[in-house]
Amino acid sequence: MTEEKDLRYDPSAIEPKWQQRWAANAALYAAEPAGCGKPKYYVLEMLPYPSGQLHMGHVRNYSIGDALARHMWMRGYNVLHPMGWDAFGLPAENAALKNHTPPREWTLANIAGMKRQFERLGMGFDWATEVTTCLPDYYRWNQWFFLRMYEKGLAYRKKSKVNWCPDCATVLANEQVVNGCCWRHETTLVEQRDLVQWFFRISAYAQELLDGLDKLDGWPEKVRTMQRNWIGRSEGTEVDFNVEGSGDKIRVFTTRVDTIFGATSVQLAPQHSLVAAFTAHDSTLKAQVDELIEQQKKAREAGDLGAIEKHGVPTGKFALNPYNGERVPIWVANYILADYGTGAIMSVPGHDERDFEFAGKYGLAIRRVIAPSEASAEEPTLPFTSEDGVLVNSGEYNGLSCTAAEKKLQEVAVRHGFGQATVTFRLKDWGVSRQRYWGTPIPMIHCQRDGLVPVPDDQLPVLLPEQIEITQQGGSPLGRVPEFVNVTCPKCGGPALRETDTMDTFVDSSWYFYRYTDAKNAMAPFDPEVVKYWFPIDQYIGGVEHAILHLIYSRFWTRVMRDLGLVEIDEPVRRQFSQGMVIKDGAKMSKSKGNVVSPDDMVARYGADATRMYSLFAAPPDRDLDWQEDGVAGVSRFLGRVWRLVTKYAPVARSARGQQAEAPTGVSLKLLRKLHQTIAKVTLDFEGRWHFNTCVAAIMELVNDVQAVDAQLAAREVPAQVVCELMRSLVLLLAPFAPYLAAELWEQLGEESAVLRAPWPTSDPELAKEDELEIPVQVNGKLVTVVRVAPNAASEVIEAAALAEERVRARTAGKTVAKVIVVPGKLVNLVVK
RNA sequence: GCGAAAGUGGCGGAAUUGGCAGACGCACCAGACUUAGGAUCUGGCGGGGAAACCCAUGAGGGUUCGAGUCCCUCCUUUCGCACCA
Known part of the structure; x- marks a missing residue:
C-alpha cells in the first residue's frame, strides 16, 4: 500500500517542497555581479501588467524564457533572468471606482498574488532585481529622464490634434490607435481633439530607427517590416506654388516632381491653414469644406480612410506652377491628409491613380508628361505611374529620364528658392501626456511669471498623492488635489501650479530592463558600468502585439540614453522572439467567449511542470497554440513515467556514481546511442530554431526506448554505470522544461547540489553514431x-x-x-x- | 488592393539540406492486470483492397531519378499595411 503510493508521481507533493526550498535560497536564480568574469547571458521576457491573474499567454511566454534561462545556467553562463511589473495604468483607476480600493493598494495586492503564481509555476526569476514601475524609486527616474529630455529639446509641449479615447478619458499616442479605435477599447472610436500636450521628439530619430532595423538580424522579419511601415520614410520634393493675386504660397510635397508639368490643380487638405482664409468671407465654401471634414471623420471612424469616396470643391483661386508659370485651380479635397507632408499636393492626373480618379470625376485636365522609356508602338493608357520613363510636354526638360529630371528640377527649385528635396516620415512625435491619475507625474511647473519651469532634480521624485478620490469627473484627477497642484515656483518662489498630466505607461516600459541590472540604485537610474556588462539583452521574448509600440519606444529610449552619455549601444535587444498566441477552440481566450483556461486550475490538476511542459510541447513557440486539456494530461502521464522509471532505478544509479563505464555493447550501446542522439537534438534546438515541441518529443522517444527494455534493466543486464548515465542525463535534459521533477529526481539520484548548477550534458558523436x-x-x-x-x-x-x-x-x-x-x-x- | 506567414490523419503537430510522409502526443479500438484508477502495461490506429498492391501533404500544372519541401497559376485562413502624395 505505502509502496504503491510512493511509486505514484504526485506533483502536489513534490512541487511545493521545492518551491519552499527555492524561496529560501534566493541565490539559486540570482545573477552574479557584473565583475564576476563569467560570460553573461541576459534573457528577458516582457513584464506583465499586474491585472491580478496570470493567463495562459503569460505561462507560455515565461515557460519559453525560463527554459532558455535554465539551459544557459546549465551551460555555465552568468544569467540575468529578471521580472517586474508594468504597474501604472488605467485598470487600477477603474478598480478604484468600482470597489473603492486605492489604486496603489489594488495594484500591490495584485502583484503579490501574481508573484505567488509565478513562484508556484516554478519560474526562476531573480527577485532581488524586481522592478515595480508604480513605486517612487522607479518612477522618479522617469521624471529624471523627462527633465533630461526637456533640457535637450526632446520633450516639448504643443497644441495639436490628438487622439482622445472617451472610455479612457485621456489622450492616446498614435501607436495606441488601432483601426481608428482605442487599443484597449477595441470598439471605442477615438476622437480628434485640439489639446496642449507633452510630446517626445521620436521623429528626430526616425531615420536612425529605420536604419537600425537593417542590423537587427536577430529580430523577426515581421516585426522589422511592421516598424518600417510605421516609420514610413518617403523621399520627395517640396515645391512652393504662389497663390495668384496674393503673397500666399502653397507648399506641396510630392515624390514625383518629375511629373510637375502635368499638374493640373493644387489640392489642399480641408484643415490646411489657407483654407480658413479662403472660407473666411465665403460661407458657401465654408459649408462645403466642413462637409469634406465630416466625410474624413466618418471614414476615420469607420477605420478605413482608404475607402473614402473622393470629394472636392474648387476655391475659385488659382496657383502658379513655379517651373512654367502655368495657372492651375486650387481645390480642397477630402483625400488630402492634413498631417502628412505639407497637407497640400499638386494633382497630376496623368500619372497618379488617385488624382486620375479625382480629375475624371470633376472634369479636370489630364495631361501626359511621361512616356515609357522603351519606345513601344502604342502609348500605355493613363494614368501611367511607372518611373521608368522620359519626360514629354515638359518644356526644356523633355527627354530627361524620370530620375534625372527629378534631380534637375530639385536643383532648379533650390537655385530659385521655391523648393528642395526633402524626406517625410509617417512617424510622428510620441504624445506622452495622459489626463489620468495612476501614472508618473510630469515634473513640470507652470509659473505665471516664469512660464514653464522644470522641477529641480533635488526635488524629485514628484510624488503621486496617495489620498485621492477617484471619480468619473472629467479632467486630470490630479487637478483636484490642491496640495499637489499648488506649489511655489522653483525660480521666483512665487505661487505656481504643478503640471497635472501624467506620463503614458509606455514610458515606464521603455527602459525598465536597464533598471533590472541595478535595481536598487538610489543615485542614478543605473550604473553605466553595470549596464555595459549586461547589455545588449541577449534574448527578448514577448508577444507580437508590441511590435510597433513598446519595441519602437524602447529603441528610441536607448538612443536618447546614448546621446545623454549613459549607454554606449544603439540597440537594446540583440535577439527578439515573438511567441504565438494561446487559443482555444479556434479563438483567442477571452472572457466574452467563455473559453478562458486558468493557469491555477491547470497547476492544481496536473502540476506546474505538466502545465509548462505542455505549453512548450503543443506547438513550436512562434506558432499559435491550441490549448487542449487532454494534451496536458498526456504530458502529465509522461512525467509520471519518467518519475517511475528514475525512482525505480535510482538505487542502481546511485551505486555506480562516479564510476567509469566499460565500452558498452548490446542493449547498453543501443540505449547510450539513443541518449547521445537525444542530447544532440535537444542541444541543437536550444542553439538554433527553438522547436521545443520536438525536444520534448525526442525526450519522450528516449524514455520509450528505455522502458521497452525494462525487463533487461530489471534483470541487471545493463551495467549500473550505464543506468547511472542514462538516468542522470535524462533528468538534466528535462531540467529546463520540468524544473520541479528534475530537482526532485536529481536529489533521488544522490546529488546534493542543484540540478541547475549541473553541467548540461554533451553528446559524444562516436556514441551517437549508428553502426548500421x-x-x-x-x-x-x-x-x-x-x-x-x-x-x-x-x-x-x-x-x-x-x-x-x-x-x-x-x-x-x-x-x-x-x-x-x-x-x-x-x-x-x-x-x- | 499590396506584403508576409500558413494549409499534412478524427485532433495538436513531425519530417532542420530535394531522399522511407505522418515522429511525439491526444482521441479512439482491442487486450492484460486490478484492492475500479482521471491508474498502469501490451498491441492497433491516413484512405482503398482479401492480398499483391494502389491512392494520399488545399487545387491544378511544371522541374527532377525522386517534391510536403523548388517553380508557375489558383483557392482558403491568419496577420500586417492601405488615398502617406
Missing part, C-alpha cells in the same frame, strides 16, 4: 524495400545490396536498369525501363 543504416530502396521513385548497410558503406556496396534484394529483383525482372542513383547514407533509386 537502413537505406530505402526505390524503383522508379517508389519505395520497394530497405537494405541494412554500414554507415560508411561505399556506393557500390549499397548498390549491390539493393540489387540483391528479392523484391527489387521482382520489380526489375525483364527490364533494363537504365540508371542507379545512390545517395550514400540516404537512399538508392533504380530507374528501370
Whole structure:
C-alpha cells in the first residue's frame, strides 16, 4: 500500500517542497555581479501588467524564457533572468471606482498574488532585481529622464490634434490607435481633439530607427517590416506654388516632381491653414469644406480612410506652377491628409491613380508628361505611374529620364528658392501626456511669471498623492488635489501650479530592463558600468502585439540614453522572439467567449511542470497554440513515467556514481546511442530554431526506448554505470522544461547540489553514431524495400545490396536498369525501363 | 488592393539540406492486470483492397531519378499595411 503510493508521481507533493526550498535560497536564480568574469547571458521576457491573474499567454511566454534561462545556467553562463511589473495604468483607476480600493493598494495586492503564481509555476526569476514601475524609486527616474529630455529639446509641449479615447478619458499616442479605435477599447472610436500636450521628439530619430532595423538580424522579419511601415520614410520634393493675386504660397510635397508639368490643380487638405482664409468671407465654401471634414471623420471612424469616396470643391483661386508659370485651380479635397507632408499636393492626373480618379470625376485636365522609356508602338493608357520613363510636354526638360529630371528640377527649385528635396516620415512625435491619475507625474511647473519651469532634480521624485478620490469627473484627477497642484515656483518662489498630466505607461516600459541590472540604485537610474556588462539583452521574448509600440519606444529610449552619455549601444535587444498566441477552440481566450483556461486550475490538476511542459510541447513557440486539456494530461502521464522509471532505478544509479563505464555493447550501446542522439537534438534546438515541441518529443522517444527494455534493466543486464548515465542525463535534459521533477529526481539520484548548477550534458558523436543504416530502396521513385548497410558503406556496396534484394529483383525482372542513383547514407533509386 | 506567414490523419503537430510522409502526443479500438484508477502495461490506429498492391501533404500544372519541401497559376485562413502624395 505505502509502496504503491510512493511509486505514484504526485506533483502536489513534490512541487511545493521545492518551491519552499527555492524561496529560501534566493541565490539559486540570482545573477552574479557584473565583475564576476563569467560570460553573461541576459534573457528577458516582457513584464506583465499586474491585472491580478496570470493567463495562459503569460505561462507560455515565461515557460519559453525560463527554459532558455535554465539551459544557459546549465551551460555555465552568468544569467540575468529578471521580472517586474508594468504597474501604472488605467485598470487600477477603474478598480478604484468600482470597489473603492486605492489604486496603489489594488495594484500591490495584485502583484503579490501574481508573484505567488509565478513562484508556484516554478519560474526562476531573480527577485532581488524586481522592478515595480508604480513605486517612487522607479518612477522618479522617469521624471529624471523627462527633465533630461526637456533640457535637450526632446520633450516639448504643443497644441495639436490628438487622439482622445472617451472610455479612457485621456489622450492616446498614435501607436495606441488601432483601426481608428482605442487599443484597449477595441470598439471605442477615438476622437480628434485640439489639446496642449507633452510630446517626445521620436521623429528626430526616425531615420536612425529605420536604419537600425537593417542590423537587427536577430529580430523577426515581421516585426522589422511592421516598424518600417510605421516609420514610413518617403523621399520627395517640396515645391512652393504662389497663390495668384496674393503673397500666399502653397507648399506641396510630392515624390514625383518629375511629373510637375502635368499638374493640373493644387489640392489642399480641408484643415490646411489657407483654407480658413479662403472660407473666411465665403460661407458657401465654408459649408462645403466642413462637409469634406465630416466625410474624413466618418471614414476615420469607420477605420478605413482608404475607402473614402473622393470629394472636392474648387476655391475659385488659382496657383502658379513655379517651373512654367502655368495657372492651375486650387481645390480642397477630402483625400488630402492634413498631417502628412505639407497637407497640400499638386494633382497630376496623368500619372497618379488617385488624382486620375479625382480629375475624371470633376472634369479636370489630364495631361501626359511621361512616356515609357522603351519606345513601344502604342502609348500605355493613363494614368501611367511607372518611373521608368522620359519626360514629354515638359518644356526644356523633355527627354530627361524620370530620375534625372527629378534631380534637375530639385536643383532648379533650390537655385530659385521655391523648393528642395526633402524626406517625410509617417512617424510622428510620441504624445506622452495622459489626463489620468495612476501614472508618473510630469515634473513640470507652470509659473505665471516664469512660464514653464522644470522641477529641480533635488526635488524629485514628484510624488503621486496617495489620498485621492477617484471619480468619473472629467479632467486630470490630479487637478483636484490642491496640495499637489499648488506649489511655489522653483525660480521666483512665487505661487505656481504643478503640471497635472501624467506620463503614458509606455514610458515606464521603455527602459525598465536597464533598471533590472541595478535595481536598487538610489543615485542614478543605473550604473553605466553595470549596464555595459549586461547589455545588449541577449534574448527578448514577448508577444507580437508590441511590435510597433513598446519595441519602437524602447529603441528610441536607448538612443536618447546614448546621446545623454549613459549607454554606449544603439540597440537594446540583440535577439527578439515573438511567441504565438494561446487559443482555444479556434479563438483567442477571452472572457466574452467563455473559453478562458486558468493557469491555477491547470497547476492544481496536473502540476506546474505538466502545465509548462505542455505549453512548450503543443506547438513550436512562434506558432499559435491550441490549448487542449487532454494534451496536458498526456504530458502529465509522461512525467509520471519518467518519475517511475528514475525512482525505480535510482538505487542502481546511485551505486555506480562516479564510476567509469566499460565500452558498452548490446542493449547498453543501443540505449547510450539513443541518449547521445537525444542530447544532440535537444542541444541543437536550444542553439538554433527553438522547436521545443520536438525536444520534448525526442525526450519522450528516449524514455520509450528505455522502458521497452525494462525487463533487461530489471534483470541487471545493463551495467549500473550505464543506468547511472542514462538516468542522470535524462533528468538534466528535462531540467529546463520540468524544473520541479528534475530537482526532485536529481536529489533521488544522490546529488546534493542543484540540478541547475549541473553541467548540461554533451553528446559524444562516436556514441551517437549508428553502426548500421537502413537505406530505402526505390524503383522508379517508389519505395520497394530497405537494405541494412554500414554507415560508411561505399556506393557500390549499397548498390549491390539493393540489387540483391528479392523484391527489387521482382520489380526489375525483364527490364533494363537504365540508371542507379545512390545517395550514400540516404537512399538508392533504380530507374528501370 | 499590396506584403508576409500558413494549409499534412478524427485532433495538436513531425519530417532542420530535394531522399522511407505522418515522429511525439491526444482521441479512439482491442487486450492484460486490478484492492475500479482521471491508474498502469501490451498491441492497433491516413484512405482503398482479401492480398499483391494502389491512392494520399488545399487545387491544378511544371522541374527532377525522386517534391510536403523548388517553380508557375489558383483557392482558403491568419496577420500586417492601405488615398502617406
